[in-house]
Amino acid sequence: KQEVTQIPAALSVPEGENLVLNCSFTDSAIYNLQWFRQDPGKGLTSLLLIQSSQREQTSGRLNASLDKSSGRSTLYIAASQPGDSATYLCAVRRNNNDMRFGAGTRLTVKP
């Protein structure tokens, strides 16, 4: 059974810092991995989608990497801002129906 773990569970940093969020998964037979952002009381917003054949994806200040063989992904956030405060979830997809989420990392960026 696919298990997805996110470390740390919570992270607090001062504004302007660069930071890394970690995601690990136990079964490397995945089609893609997706990073989401979730604000309190809201749904999930897709940030980056990495196909299994790709190593990384970038969007603005965000960069996500994927090492499928070791079962790891990282989300790098550059020059963090208070507006980045949210919960970040990673999810791995094996087929149309099987998308497994981690429990998330709750990020707080202090002004």
Added chain:
Amino acid sequence: GAGVSQTPSNKVTEKGKYVELRCDPISGHTALYWYRQSLGQGPEFLIYFQGTGAADDSGLPNDRFFAVRPEGSVSTLKIQRTERGDSAVYLCASSPGGRIGEKLFFGSGTQLSVL
């Protein structure tokens, strides 16, 4: 519509009651998913529709849970004889064609509280 719409945003009910949760996907999206998210956890898969049919309902926890999508657009998740353990956020997502490489677009969810 512009995004996935879920109603109601909050639902409070008493143990043993019946509830219906509605999801209106992005127009034209053929794939629709229901997930359940408990506090402090990631979403867990419940059911997946491709068009009008439930392609996979293996995530439904028991026979008190049922979902329909009769016209291939709006979907309703139905919970009978609600229990306190059913309290969670119920999320709906849609994607254009249900292909594995597609992004899923999520609604804001329905917070269900069973007293």
